[in-house]
Amino acid sequence: MHISLTVNGTEKTGEIEGRTLLSGFLRDGLGLTGTHVGCDTSQCGACVVHVDGVAVKSCTMFAAEADGCAVDTIEGQAAPDGTLNVIQQAFQDHHGLQCGFCTPGMVMSAAALLKENPKPTEAEVRAYLEGNLCRCTGYHNIVRAILAASGQDLPAVAAE
Amino acid sequence: MYAFEFDRPATVAEAVAALAAEDAQALAGGQTLIPTLKQRLASPSRLVSLSGIADMKGVSTKDGVLTIGGGTSHARVAAEAEAYPALAAMAGRIGDPAVRNRGTIGGSLANNDPAADYPAAALASGATIVTDRREIAADDYFQGLFTTALEEGELITAVRFPVPQAANYQKFEQPASRFALTGVFVAQTADGVRVAVTGASEDGVFRWKDAEAALSEDFSEGAVKDLTIAPDSMIADLHGSKQYRAHLVKTMTVRAVRAAS
């Protein structure tokens, strides 16, 4: 079947099967391999993208259902000249990533959080990341990065 | 996944027509169905997506009854069900934020996972399940693990919740899936108190009648703190024994009553 959608602000079309997942269409159909697939039970969140402005797990949504939608992925987060956005920059500044595999989903979830709740507490950040697993960082620097991206001071234990 | 045809109807009527095909299956938010398809544990010939049906989405309140369209996401219920705060709070803790943006009330109730949250809310609230062809009282709707009163091809178009005087849902999460290891929804209405338990029983969501009787007499922690529930029919798995779940049923009930009163 045929779909057309807007990906990172650009019109895209594609031929897909009914069973094609959005993650598969982005990766294999459009070559946007920044969206990662880390599990098959909708828990790890490495595949989080935004569809019509809200975070979804692209491995748990059919591409057919994104027909006509606006999809934003990690590849569209930086400025056209490559300058990292505030969240991406905070992740680098605060060492919020190590192997980088969960990072696209983390950044997209963080963006969704700060859109809903521009000044989250530490507990709110941690709760919002319930669907994003990271095995490298112990979450310490991810939470710091998101708090920093929200423009808030870091608690003393996390300030160093 | 096995291959299947994909339909995305715009109306309930079109969806019902499409579901008449052999081995057709409705696709709600897909947050359970898609992982199931990935494991090749289901092989529908045709998936009928409900996500394009605008009539099935939305939250409204009238005469003390909250009506939620069957295709309404958990995130939307969490944000819009102000008239029923306990329900909104429950919806806001299903899964994770991305799951809540896709998963729907209709999908959850149609699936009737024994550890899902909505079945407890619907049963405790005495909700009415509205389908494309009839209305089903919650007490008649839930029929055991993954089993409901729905017929082949029948769609949940809306769910009506009479808003109780007081209510609360307490979920004790299974550490891995974050589904309810045991969840208890307590609702106090003019007709008495209803207590529905999810996650604990081998028979799926159920009403804890002893607690209901005690709480209908006296809606306080004290009324339930010395009750016990038999562990025999509780689930035992690597996350908890029968005894532990039975204990959690009581503990979560006490907490729900405390939070509601």
Add this chain to the structure above:
Amino acid sequence: MPKDSGIGASPKRREDVRFLSGTGNYTDDINRPGQAYVHFLRSDVAHGRLNNVDTSAAAAMPGVVRIFTGADFEGVGGLPCGWQVTDRFGEPMQEPAHPVLAQGKVRHVGDPIAAVVAETPEQARDAAEAIEVDIEDLPAVVNMKAALADDATKVHDDLNSNLCYDWGFIEENRDAVDAAIKGAAHVTTLELVNQRMVANPMEPRVAVGEFDRGTGDYTLFTTSQNPHVIRLLMGAFVLGIPEHKLRVVAPDVGGGFGTKIFHYAEEAFCTFAAKAVNRPVKWTSSRSEAFMSDAHGRDHVTRIELALDKDNNFVAIRTNTLANMGAYLSTFAPSVPSYLHGTLMAGNYKTPNIYVNVRAVFTNTVPVDAYRGAGRPEATFQLERVIDKAARELNVDPIALRRQNFVTEFPYATPVAVEYDTGDYTATMDKLEEIADVAGFAERRKKSEQAGKLRGLGVNCYIEACGLAPSNLAGQLGARAGLYESATVRVNATGGLVVMTGSHSHGQGHETAFPQVVAEMIGLDESMVEVVHGDTATSPMGMGTYGSRSLAVGGSAIVRATEKIINKAKKIAAHLLEAAEADIELKDGAFSVAGTDKSVAWGDVTLAAYVPHNYPLDDIEPGLEETAFYDPANFTYPAGAYACEVEVDPETGKVTIERFSAADDFGNIVNPMIVSGQVHGGIGQGIGQALLEQCVYDDDGQLLSASYMDYAMPRADDVPFYSVDHSCGTPCTHNPLGVKGCGEAGAIGSPPAVVNAVIDALQSGGKAVDHIDMPMSPARVWAAMNA
């Protein structure tokens, strides 16, 4: 003042930009022209005899290119084991064959029976379902004790039993230890389980094999921590491909934690099949597949005894452990419960008599191998738990008991064959007490109690042996590989440097940290230095990244190569400056003649090396490129002290981590930001082991924790911010950087602290609980409280 560049600075990681922009290059991002896809048909029974595998119907399915079974691999080598342990009777361990695809029997759920290569992944899977397998079920061997019974079913029919080895360390000390325990004033005994874990790097494994019929060259792209090791093992032992015809590339790798060290069947298959079908062949593991095909970790059952004299001095330790090997010997599996475990049993303490017995057992489960810490967490856990139990039995402060028994003089030769070069365990404990605010604990406990919660404080120490290893020592202990590391430093004509390292970065930030070292040595900006790794075609033969070895061993190789560069550059500079080589000084990227104002810039020297018009061609060759192989003289011995504070909800048994503090001695620190990040991650995994994670089989060998629905991974709201400190460094004495390694510390040091804290909390609430096995799930804690 923190430095802003060079050793000790924390520059932002250069690898982050690509990862944050979605432009990383992970193995699954690689697609080769014309590639086909493989799906492995895996056993769904734990143990069975393969009577027949009929692929005829499947072969006719749409898109099928070819189907392979064990028969296709009969002339092909099996997956090799890289470490041979000699048992306490002087006999070699029992070592079974490990075919690429099952031959004759299947031995665990997930054991690959057949492989379907097809045009698409879904077609490969469709066809795999059409393969008819006739399996005769055999009794599953799951429990280790039962596996050792005389009448137990054998996992491998051609072995004598299910016992891989019965290892004693050090066997000659056994009688002395027995005597010391018999004569002790007090003996504390503890039986415990260090549960089976799944490493779960967020990137599942992927392999893409390719064969060039024109040149006869093979290429394997794979998710590996050590591409050269894979090339050696697969080339030499499995497929018989000489190394010059085989290139292994491990590009961006999404975490490893040990489980991507090993050589796996899927790698060999994709490489083999690429030639057989004359097309690139790709395999991408699903997470579900990962749970039954990635090597697991830990899985020890241990009884430990700690004997003390009347003054509470440790006099002896005796341990008996059953260690699960799973169904086959994974690459380094035999070393983990033996040399990586027994050698650490002294911990931070001067215990004169120690004896460790380990029986390694075959079962019908996924093979078990190194997982972050590998043997050392198991040693630390039992030792630090038994010390805590002893302190409670003797009614002494657990911190004081530890302090009293610390090793205080270095070097210190333990009774378990290793020699600690440096350390200051008192200083780290002092620092821990400070950052954990141990003094304020009583007040915090009071507050928790007022809120109806039980609060506990748990403290422990750890030591680990890192920087594997002196190759000759490892060889004596059974290693079938060298354990050096390599580096080539190439200086370009205009002065920029490329460091080609055998270490592999899969989250550790080598691309950022290694240039800090080189830039500091020469006095250049770090942007002048680039790191290349992960490709056997570009780096010298290296041993890869595991065991916290990259900086201590790989970094030392880089130092040695850079020293060679500097030495040669000084010769060139001396020529250009018409001075004696001995008078040349290198500072801030310029060479000068001591005591004069004559100098020549780095770039002028490097240009002269490649445009040698004015050059000492009689003495030295043109060019500026050097290679070094560094083989360490000893292990390094990072150590530390960790503290955990928990609250326990007495109604539900739920444990909440309220505070976690870590004081580590990593020796010198190159990049404090990266070091802290490594500790954070290790603590996260340690808390995961203590509270959440467990890999569970039922009695039939079915995997119950087969996905994230049942295997509880730590999430952001399961952990607090951590307070970490590494200011108490005592530099390593035998490597040029004075570094010790930091990658595994957090995972080694944290589980006992959490368990000790929970026991402390429960005892404060009057519960007579002295041990709970991990993971301390709410159900387990509640059951222990209500036993």
